[in-house]
Every structure is written in structure tokens, then in C-alpha cells.
Amino acid sequence: MDRVRSAFNGVMRSERYSRFTLQPAENGERHAEVKLSDDATDDVTELEAQGSPSFRPAPLRRSRWTVLYVVLGILLIFVIGYVVGYASHQKPQGEPVDCGVQKGVKTDGTTTERTMTTTSSAPAAPVAPAPEPQLNWKKLTQLLAEKLTSQAFESSLREFDELRRSAGSEEDKSLANRIFDSFKRLEMKPWTDIHHVQLPMPDSQRPNRIQFGSEVFKPTGYLAYSAVGRVQGRLVYGNYGRKEDLDVVQKVVELKDSVLLLRAGNLTFAEQVNNAAMKEAAAVLIYPDPQDYPFNTDTELYGHVHLGSGDPYTPGFPSFNHTQFPPTNSSGLPKIPAQTISANVAQTLLKKIGGLESNTSSGFKGGLSSVSYNLGGKESIIVEVNNVLVNSELHNVFGVIKGFADPDRYVLLGAQRDAWGNGYAKANVGTSVLMELAKAFHEMVENDGFRPRRSLVFASWSAGEYGSVGATEWLEGFISSIDRNVITYISLDGVVLGHGSFIASASPLLYSLLQSTMKEVKSPLGDGTVYSMTVRNNGSWDTQVMRPMSMDDPAYPFLAFSGIPSVSFHFIKTQIESYVYYGTSLDNKDHLSYQTNRRTSEMTATAAQFAGQMALRLVHDHKLSLDVNRYSNLINKAVLTVYGRIKKLLRSGELKDVDPEWLNRARSSFKRAADGIGTAVDNTDLTDPEASRILNDRIRMVEHCLLSPYVSPIDTPFRHLVFGRGSHTLASIDVSDTKQLRTQLALATWNLKACANAMMGNVWDIDNEI
Template sequence: MDQARTTISKIFNGEPRSYTRFNLTQNMEGDNSHVEMKLSSDMDDEVEANGVGENINQHNHPYYPSKLNQRSPKTVCGYVIGILFLFVIGYLIGYLSNRSTDKTEIKSDCPVFNEIAPVKAEAVYSLDWSDLRALLKKKLTTDNINSNLKEFSSASHQAGSTGDEALANKIMGKFKTFGMSTWTDEHYVNVHEPGSSNNQVLFRGNVVGTTEGYLAYSALKTVQGAALYAHYGRAEDFRRLQEQNVDINGKVVLVRAGLLSYAEKVANAASLDASAVLIYPDPVNYNIKEDTALFGHVHLGTGDPYTPGFPSFNHTQFPPAQSSGLPSIPAQTITIRQATEIMSKLGGRTSSDGWSDGMLRDTMYKLGDDGDNITVEVKNVLIQKKIHNVFGVIKGYMDTDRYMVIGAQRDAWGPGYARSTVGTSLLVELARTVTDMIKNDGFKPKRSIIFASWSAGEFGSVGATEWLEGYLTSLNLKMFSYVSLDEVISGFDTFKAAASPLLYELLESTMKQVSSPVDATKSLHEQFAGSNWEKSVMEPMGLSHSAYPFQTFSGIPSLSFRFASVSIKSYPFGTIEDTDQNLERYTSYNTLKLAKTAGEVVGLVTLRLVHDHLLKLNVAKYTSVIRNYVSQIRSKVESRQMVSLCGYVFFAIPKELNINLLIICKKKLCIYFFSVLSVLKIEITFSPMQVSSPVDATKSLHEQFAGSNWEKSV
């Protein structure tokens, strides 16, 4: 039966259609590429429709009566029998020769591994989900992860450096060894580096220590102003200062590192007209040396801020523009020692309750006064660097042009062991594991998997964002998910994740199938989820998440997760203390066990997305998410709608702003989501007559929208 189907397919389509490939049809110029095939019955119908006489009169040749009707019925019958006999003989010869050719020339159906022996059909279809889970757990090994960690660890691999390029070549070599198709994506991006002389901080006219750290994309200028301590620099921290009638205008704000990104801290201060921001690691949050410098960036966005919305390809001319997320004020990191020298001498009132819980030596944590003058000099230089993103692909066997991406940052300012080395090692190990399952165990993913190694991640996911900007039109149509491997391990006693609501259900089911690295008798879900798994595990996807540009810029369902610690201090990301020894200490020497668990989470999520017939994306989850957001907006609007002051009532928000319209939209949108979900749950034989209309539940979709001619209407 398969042979007959293939033969028929070859006759009409030119090649078998057992799998959907990339479109191989050539777009020829002109109309010559259009070939129309018609059966004899179609030709007869066409002749009858056009009229024989009309056809003949279109030519200048004289008309000769046909002699066919002068022949006897026996002669006609003989002609027909002879033609049929020749056709049958020809078909049998062709069929038998085709069978012998198929037996002698067997080629692998896999479009990726050309050099790999073909997989037997019996093995391909005997793999069920339990088999895939067992294979993944068996083939993903701590020995291979440990080997990768040793090979990819590097003391210097800043974006665009020779160390970064050497790592890129190693990763591409690994992908090629696995039999994957590989390519690179080259960009010329603008980044900040320290100038020939260090940035400086002066307190009351005296230089404070040595400033080795820096914040990329800070405003390049020298400013001065009175010192002001603002806790973590959150919006609520600045509101508390305003409630105490503290003037923020023109102040040099000192804030602790942590809780939100450097860029958000600087943006909050700049919005209130502060003159500069100094960020320091407080010992209550960080267990690092007093002279350890912090590195980071303050671009409130992702990608190259000097080509916003455009890919940074070489020699590509775009209108000169800058990202609106670039700060207008200078920002600089200082060490614990520098912060102690400044904070211990500040005057003014004592800070608010909870703000003085820091551990700087001999420090009262005062807010500062007008005599505490600070000068900040930022002398970074803007340079252009060439970076490379590295890709390896495993092509699917059905929906080849539909793919998910697994990505990991490759670069780092210092050793970057937890920041980039762990993620890169897992990326390579997952690629090896999946290709091994395909080569040796008969696994055939329905959709494609792209493994991506990004550069310039330290500057705000620059490599990933430039790739998105360059190929956004195609990615929006074909890419259905992104999973990040960045910073997956920084502790051991908690599990946190940020994801699109579409992936919540898949993540929860995956957590129930993976053993906890803390207690092997429990699953991740049992260990960390508690009674309300979303409240215990899920967190908002912030600017610091490497999956952020995929989720927000491209709208691609994305997942980022991490093992962290709540019982010990924050991991020293962005410092020279991000080393293998420190990571082992922060994980209680369970780094390899945690890495394997993280690999299993990503592996199972990936296998589900490329193996199942229907994508495991739950649209209905958006209903609860939208309800929650609308509820928050409603409470904020109602709380600020009217303000009472001195016996008078003022409308802080125009009373024309009616929240009821938003509530109505929310209800209708939720109805549409459920309608879409009901359509998706119906099998391929779905009929629009089976689904209720979201406009009028008494009617079907067909009755509501089809009209008298459903094809014309729909």
C-alpha cells in the first residue's frame, strides 16, 4: 500500500509526501513554472463546455470530417484493447523495476544526519512518551556535563574577544561532531568598555578608592551633587523618600545591588531628576571581598541601543538613532570598601525602618545632607565589536520549518562560570543527547530544534536581540518556543521560573516528572511547589531574564528557570568571583546533580514540544492571567480616582476614564480564548458546525459567520 501511495504521489507531485520538508519548489521566472495536469475526463468536459465547432474555427486550417466514425465497431474495440494491453505491460515493467531500485538504493529519511545509517521503521514508531523520558534520563549524564564544564570554562571570554571566538569555534565543532547542520550569525555591535583612565568617585573632594567596575551604556559625563541613600532604588523606595519630603532633584543616589536590574534602578532615579547613581553590593546581600568590583549595563532594554529595532549587520546603513532606554545620567558601581567610606560619613536623618539592616562596617545608614557632596566621573568609551552567534539544528521529520530554540549565553565579563559556562555546557550536552536518541534509538522529532550560543549577553542579550531583529518576520511565523539555559544554577534550595502563560501547564507537568536534586524520593513539584505551585515557583519575566526579548519583543512563548538559594546570600554574578569553586559552595557541592536536573527539565519540555502531535501550549491559561491583571488595574484606578485634600475632593485621574470598558473587553477576550481552545481540542476532522459562536452561544460558528456561501464568507 505504501508503495502504491508513493507511486501515485510521484505521478502527481514529483516526490513522496510522507514528510513535510522545507519548500523545495523553485520559483521560476515568468509563467513557465506553472504546469497544469488534467485527466482525460477533464478534457472531455472542457471540450463539451467550449464547443467543438468553436475550437476548430479558431484555426485557419480547413475542416476535414473525422474518419473515426467510418470505422467498424470491431476495429475500434481492437484499438482500445491493444492500447490497454500496452499500458498494463508498461506499468508492470515500471513497477517491478522501481521495486528493484528501491531495494538497492535505500537512503535515510532524516534530512539532518546524511552520514548516519537509516533507522528501521519498527523502531521509529515503537517509542512512546515513557520511552523518551527514560532515554533522556539515561543518556544525559553528569560525566559529560562535567567534561563540558572543564572544556568551556575560561578566565577571559568577553564579547567579541579572542576568547569568545575560541569558545564559539569549540561549540560549532561539537555540533558538527554530532552530525548537526551548523551556521553562524555575525553582527557588529556597539558596546562600552573602560577608557584609558579609570572612572572616579570623589566624596567631599577626595577620591574614594580605586574604581575598576563599570556600567555599560551609562551617560558619559562628570556630575556632582549631594549624596542621598535610597535603599534598593525601587519605585516604592523613592515614593517613601517623597512622602518624607526629601528632595531627589540633583542628588547623587546611592543604592544597593539586588531585587531589580541596574537599568531599572537608574531609570527610577533619572525619572525624578537625580544627577547620578552609585550602586554597591551590601554585605547583607553579598558574601564577597570588600574590593570586588561589579560589572553590568544600564540600558533599559535589550540589543544594541545604537541600532534600535534594526539588526547590526556590517555596512548596513540605518537612520541614526538611539534607544529611548539609554540613561540620561551617569551610573557607576562601587565596591563594599568604597561604599563604607562614603556611607559611614553621611549626615542627615536616619533612614526609614528596614533601610538600616545593612552590614557595612561602622555605618548608621543615614540619608545624607547637603554637605555630603559627591562627584561622579564616567569615562567609558564606545567601541564597535564583531560578535558571532553559533547555531546547530536538528530538523524535524514532519513540520521541518516549525522550530523551537534552546539558547545559552557564551560570553562573560569575568570567569562567568554560573553566568555562561554552565548554560553552554548544558546546551552542548542536550544537543548530544537528542542526536544520540535519533541516531541510535529511532527518535524522530516532528518539529525542528535549534541550539543557539549567543554572544554579548552581558550587554543586555545583544546577540539574541540582533538575531531577532534581523529575522523577525520569519521567526514570528515559524518559531513556536524559546527556552533559556542562562543562570540556571546559583543555589540549591528553591526553584523559580518565568514563562509565558502558554507554557505554565507544560512546566508544571514536567516538574512532576523530574526528581528533585535535594531529595530523590520526591519530584521537583513535590519539593518546591507547595499548595500553590504558581505562587511558589512562578515569577515575572524581568529585564534581566535572557528570555525577555523573545517574550516581549517577538511575542514568542518563552521559558527561563533557575535553581537558587534563599538561605544564603545572593550569588556574585557580574564579578570575578563567579567561579567554579564559589558555585560549588553555593550549591553545597551539588553542581553536577543540579545541572543534570536542569538538563532534564529542558529536555522534557523540548521533547514534549517536538514529539507530540499537538503543541503543548495552553491558550486557556491567559484567561486567569488577564483577569488578574484587570483586577490589579481596577484596584489601582479606583484607589487613585479621587484624592481628598483639606476637605476637598480632587480627581487624580479623569473621571471619564471608565474601567468598565476594560472589564467588558476582558470578558469578551476570555470567551474568545475558550472558543479557540475548543476548536483546537477537536480532531483534524473538525467541523465549524460543532463549535458554538463566541458572539451568540445558541449558534454554531458556521451559522454565525458562514452565510449562504461559507467559502466566500470565511
């Protein structure tokens, strides 16, 4: 036996490979030396390298008797092992023993029972306990509500309340570290996503200034991403700066090279500046009029004027690791200076502006006393903007609760933690809701037997005040994979702005989920639900609740840039009264307490329950709670509007040789694909994991496939066919330009048709009508 073992070990040693080495030969060529053993120096094969050398081990120099011993040894070991294994696995026969009841779980969480028997005369071996039955929906929502209490939020709101939390500051990073540590304590495997960006800041050495006659003003508020420089022009009052406002003014005052004075509201700062630039204005001044902002008239405004989201100096790609990208700027950066001023400064300017008095019927009159709101165009003013770019490091922080069936599919909940000042409603409330939801879901999994099918990811973003910079850079960094995995994004920013009513902005896929959640979550004001609190007099639900999603909405880049179904919602004081303290130093605990009638913690708990219940539904059910039919109805309406306009012009002879029928057929294809998903839902066994996953992927694909593949993410980042911005959208199809119209129709048609094909799932089900 020892001889067999020795021979076997010798063979194994001789077969051991080591490194390949190349050594120069005498003729200057290179040879490959293959060593089969470190100590076998005499068993070397030298192969002369000719082109691509091939390597093979040296032949073994062993006797036939050695080979025979090895074979016999292997056979002996195999026989012994087989005999021992067979003997150890024999079981005695016996009498049947009742093993009791086996429980199964239905899709609604209830259990079924059936009796099982087996045969054995020996005592039954220990059996692993049956898995806990899935908690039913009522129990889940009850558990969630019990954990998200007003008392819990009183503590959380105090914990995350910061006097200063500007993006990239030490306070911002410190808060990020605290959130990271909290996720770590909850065993949520936290990670950090770091970006290096340039954020505009006022120059302390050269403050921004405005000179009007002999008076000079140096405002402390500012607009990030404004063009810098010094311009001079005639001062003109333009109301809110809407296109219709500027059209009215332009009829009586020349806007080219003027400095437009606009009051804040109705539009984002970026849209106001963009409209002014389209009229060839030289600069823009924006102030809060007392009619819209009933606070101190010396209050300064802060904001940004990038007509987009993310870092405008790395458009379409992420700002990782100080990577040196080519000098490309976002097409949404303004070309003219813009600056905010207080209502007091605006009053001084309007008293001396001169010119014709504005038309009272056009709504130009504001709330400043002793001011006639003349249109101006007579007096010259100088605007000087000296903002500088500051290198800043942004930290996004994430934590995850992994799903038990489809962990690679997840619902993302996010909140920004930065603000211009205290940012109590803007950042503190959302951060508190994020952390309490993470804690509640963790406890439900660890202690209460909750088993989410899909994962929950919690994200704390930085630089939200600069246009969702942290969130957008993350989306750009993982653009090739995120849309395949994220089911829905739920924004927690500004969820509590008052009490008494409720509004939301969302992808149509989430309308039904929003509506059902409103009917289930109890109203914080007493009896009834959020739905009964908001929808009054049997009015239309979507008319009273739903709002268009603006570019400043934190959920907008997720929807229009990445094609992820997204939602943001807000508890507000009344349907017509907004929270006016955003972007000011007045966004603090006292002002939010006034807006909520001193019930901030109760309102925050209700908002957390609302977001948590939406997330619960999305990770709990076999089928995703996304309603494709809502999208089908919206696209049907949008396409028929374009189709009707073109047909009308064709009949009148104003338009020729343009056929909108293909776009109409693409709409029909989308409708059939949506109906096909509905049929698949009815015919699919949702308890079958594979069938359920295939169906859910078809549903989830709808939003992403509406992103136009025909436009550049650098020039047109918001590529969504319905909610994007640019000439590719259905809403922007221009019937006045025949050449442009043909291209727009073609691109919209194929975008819609490709989406319908993707929704069909299998390639053999694709409708090839177009």
C-alpha cells in the same frame, strides 16, 4: 527514417532562441534584433522599436513535405513507445498469498495490528519495511535521562570552562567556532549570525574616578551604557533606589542635582538609574552591601544600565554588516552617569556623608560596620565616567535537528556564552547544557528511532551581559518571520545557582507544562521529584515557584519583544537566598560548588533533563503543550482590576464620561476565544496532520497577538499588553489623567479584541460584538 530524423532536428534547431540585441539604426532610433539561431544569419526579423517593442520569432521557411515528415515521425515514435511500455508492465495472475500483519501507530505510541491479503502467484516482490513505531513517552524520557548523566557534565563543564570570555573578544570567537564545529560533527547543519555593535568599555587611558574630599577612588568595575561626563553634587544615600525609597528620602533631602549612593539588589541596575533620573539626580553610585552580598568587601561589580535589551544604538532594527543607520538611540539609555563601587569605598563615603540618620523602620540599614547610614545631603562629591565605545563583532551560532512532520515549527533552546570574567554559573553551565542536549537529541534520532514532529534549534548567544544583545539583534533581524515559526524559547542561562529549591519565570501558556515537568523529573536530592522538593506544606504551586520575569531575564525579549512563549528556570539554594556572584569575578567553579554542596554536575544533569523534557513534550505531541486557559485567567484578573478602579471613581464623581464596558467586553471575547480553542481540541482528530497544524497555529498565535500594534518598537520595544513596559500595558492604565485614560482604554480594548479574533481562526467565526 534518417530523413524524418534530419527534418525533426532541423525544426528543433530553427526554434532555438538566443539573446536579444539592440542595434542603432541609421536614423538614430534603436531596433530590436531577435536571433533564433546562432548560425541562421539570414533568418533575421527586425522590429522597429515604437514605445514598448514586442518580440516574435521569424516565420519558418519550410516546405509542406517537411512538416508532413515531422508529424509522421512523432506519431511513429509515440506508437513504438506505447507498445514497449504496455508489454513491460504485464503481470501474471496467480493465487492469493498472505502478506502478514500490518502495524499502525496510535497517538500514544502503542501499535495496532490488522491482517492483510493480496493475490499473486509469483514470489512476492520485496516490500519496504514498515516505519518504526513512534517511541512512547516513558521510553523517550528514559532515553533522555540515560544520556544526560552527571559524568557527562563533569567532562562538558571542564571543556567549556574559560578564564576570560568577554563579548566580542578572541576567546569568545574561539568558543563560538568550537561550538560550530561540534554542531557540524553532529550533522546539525550549523550556521552563524554575525552582528557589528559598539560595546562600552572602560578607557585605559582615562579611568573612571570618584573624588570625595581629598580622597580619590578609581574603581575597575563599571556599568555599560552609562552616560559619560564629569558631575558634581551633594552625596545622598537612597537605600535600594526603589520609588518608595526615594520618596522617603525626598521628604527630608532635596534629590535634584544630587549624587545618589544606592546599594545593589531588589532592582536591576537600569531600573535604579532610571528611578534616580526621574528624581532629577545628577549621578548614581551603586555598591554591594554585606547584608545582601556576603563576600569580600573589595569585590567590584559589573553590569549595564540600558533600560531595554539589544544594541541601544540600533533600536528596533538589527546591527547587520556595519549598515549606516540614522543616529537613533534607544529611549532606555540613561541621561546621567552611573558607576559601581566596592563595599569598602561605600563604607568610606557613608562614614563622612553627614545629614539626618535614616529611619530604621524603613529598612535603610545595611551590613557595613561602624556606619549609621545617614541620608546625607551635606557633602559634595565628584563622579567622572569616561567609558568608550568599542566596535565589536558578535557571533551567534545555531544548529538544528529537523522535525519529521512540521520542520518549519521549532522549539528554540539558547544560552549565552560570554561573561564579565570566568562566568561559571552565568555562561559555562548553560553552554554545557546546550551542547549535551544537542548531543543527546542527535543520538536519539540517529540511534534510537526518535522522530520529533517539530524541529529543535540550539543557539549560542554572545553579549548576553550587555542586555541580551546577540539574542535581541537576531530577533530584530528576523522579526517578520521568527514569531510565526518559534513555538517556545527555553533559556538555559543560570539554570544551576544552588541546590534545594526551584524557581521559574514564564509565559502563562507554559505554566501547565512547567508544573507537569516538575512532577516527572526526579529530584537530585534523593527520593521524590522536583515538585515535591520545592512545593512544601501543600502550598500554592505558582506562589512558591513562579516569579515575575524581569527585564534582565534572558527570556524577556523573546516574550515581551517578539511575542514568543518563553521560560527561564533556576535551581537555587533556598527560596530566599540568591546567587550573589553574578556580575563579579567571583562567579567561578569553587563558589558554585559551594552553593550546590559540591554537587554541581548532578544539579546540571537534572537541569538539562528538565529543559530537555519540556522540549521533548513540545516537539513530540500532536497538540502543543500550551495552556490558553492560564492566559485567560490572568487577563480576566488584570481587566477586572482596571474595570473596578474606574467604576469606583465614576460612582464617587471623581471621573466622568469614561466607559470601561468595551474593555470588559473585549475581555469576554478573549475568554470565549480561549474556550473555543478548548472545544476545538476536544473535537479535532489530532492524528490528522492538517487539522492538528491548524489547531496548533491558533494556540501559538495567542502570545504574538498580545503585542500592541499601536506603539513603536523604537520608543516602546516591549509591546506586550501584559508583560511589556509602557503606557499601552494593562498595568499602566492611569485613572488620574482622563485624556490619557481614554486613549489607553481604546488601545487596550482593540489590542485584546484583535487577539480574540486571531484566536478564533476562521474569519467567519470572528465575534463582531465590539
